[in-house]
Amino acid sequence: xxxxxxxxxxxxxxxxxxxxxxxxxxxxxxxxxxxxxxxxxxxxxxxxxxxxxxxxxxxxxxxxxxxxxxxxxxxxxxxxxxxxxxxxxxxxxxxxxxxxxxxxxxxxxxx
Amino acid sequence: xxxxxxxxxxxxxxxxxxxxxxxxxxxxxxxxxxxxxxxxxxxxxxxxxxxxxxxxxxxxxxxxxxxxxxxxxxxxxxxxxxxxxxxxxxxxxxxxxxxxxxxxxxxxxxxxxxx
Numbered sequence: 118x119x120x121x122x123x124x125x126x127x128x129x130x131x132x133x134x135x136x137x138x139x140x141x142x143x144x145x146x147x148x149x150x151x152x153x154x155x156x157x158x159x160x161x162x163x164x165x166x167x168x169x170x171x172x173x174x175x176x177x178x179x180x181x182x183x184x185x186x187x188x189x190x191x192x193x194x195x196x197x198x199x200x201x202x203x204x205x206x207x208x209x210x211x212x213x214x215x216x217x218x219x220x221x222x223x224x225x226x227x228x
Numbered sequence: 229x230x231x232x233x234x235x236x237x238x239x240x241x242x243x244x245x246x247x248x249x250x251x252x253x254x255x256x257x258x259x260x261x262x263x264x265x266x267x268x269x270x271x272x273x274x275x276x277x278x279x280x281x282x283x284x285x286x287x288x289x290x291x292x293x294x295x296x297x298x299x300x301x302x303x304x305x306x307x308x309x310x311x312x313x314x315x316x317x318x319x320x321x322x323x324x325x326x327x328x329x330x331x332x333x334x335x336x337x338x339x340x341x342x343x
Contacts (some may be wrong), residue, residue: 121270149330160318160334161271205270209330214259214278215286216330220270 118143121208123219131227136193138222140206143187149209150182150189155221156202164204165191196226231255232335234319240341247306249338251319253299259322260302261332262286262294264315271318277302309342316340 122141130136138152149168153161167173167180167189179192189208193200203221231254241247251260262274263286273286275294283294291313293305306313319335 125268151331160337163331163333166331207271214261214276214284214330215273216332218263218271220268 119219120144120217121206121219123204123206123222125220126223127225128222129225129227130196132196132198134196134226136196136200136224136226138191138193138204138206138224139188140190140208140219141188142206142208142217144208144210145184145187146210147184147187147208149216150180151207151209151216152178152180152189152191153205153207153218154202155205161205193224196224198226198228200224201226232319232321232333234317234335234338236338237336238339240343241309242343243310244308247309247340247342249304249317249319249340251302251304251335253302253319253321253335255321255333256299257321257323257333258299260296261320261322262292262302262304263318263320264288264313265318265337266315274304274317306340309340311342314340314342 151166152164155161165180167182173180177194181190205221206219209216235250261276263271272288277283277296317338320332322332
């Protein structure tokens with residue numbers, strides 16, 4: 118079992134719809150959770166981080182964390198073609214430098 | 229890219245040759261990281277540094293060494309390149325962890341091909 122798992126996709130949604138990206142992790146001691154966006158041929162770019170159970174909203178993005186079920190999700194409202202990218206989930210145990218990245222989910226937003 | 233540059237951006241080299249990749253930051257961040265990214269594997273940590281001359285291994289450190297003689301520079305060396313080291317290499321930086329979270333910012337990447 119991978120430490121951080123994501124569906125590789127591609128996830129295809131129409132423009133204006135809500136895109137839902139999911140991530141599960143294996144280490145219950147994990148404390149910090151991140152979502153990065155990576156356009157093809159570019160470097161990962163931090164979108165959001167969350168470390169408390171519940172929802173955290175930033176513009177069109179909402180991160181959701183459920184530590185009991187060991188999953189974290191990212192919702193993108195009013196999806197735009199410019200949101201088409203690979204989304205990486207990353208998990209940090211806290212107190213150290215080891216951040217584990219998932220392999221990413223490719224999102225395609227159809228105009 | 230948060231004041232991070234990597235050089236070279238592209239390199240083709242032959243099996244058995246040494247290769248050094250450079251990461252340079254202008255943010256004065258204490259922590260620096262080298263990752264490789266391969267299809268299906270995501271980003272995997274090779275080595276990291278928590279200060280000048282302070283480095284440690286990540287999960288895929290075999291065949292790689294690093295050095296950090298100045299806060300702003302972190303070098304990754306492939307002692308004798310192999311085809312399995314063909315990858316895209318990313319440098320990342322972060323500030324003192326202290327408390328959560330440990331946000332990392334990435335450089336533009338170096339695409340390395342070993343023939």
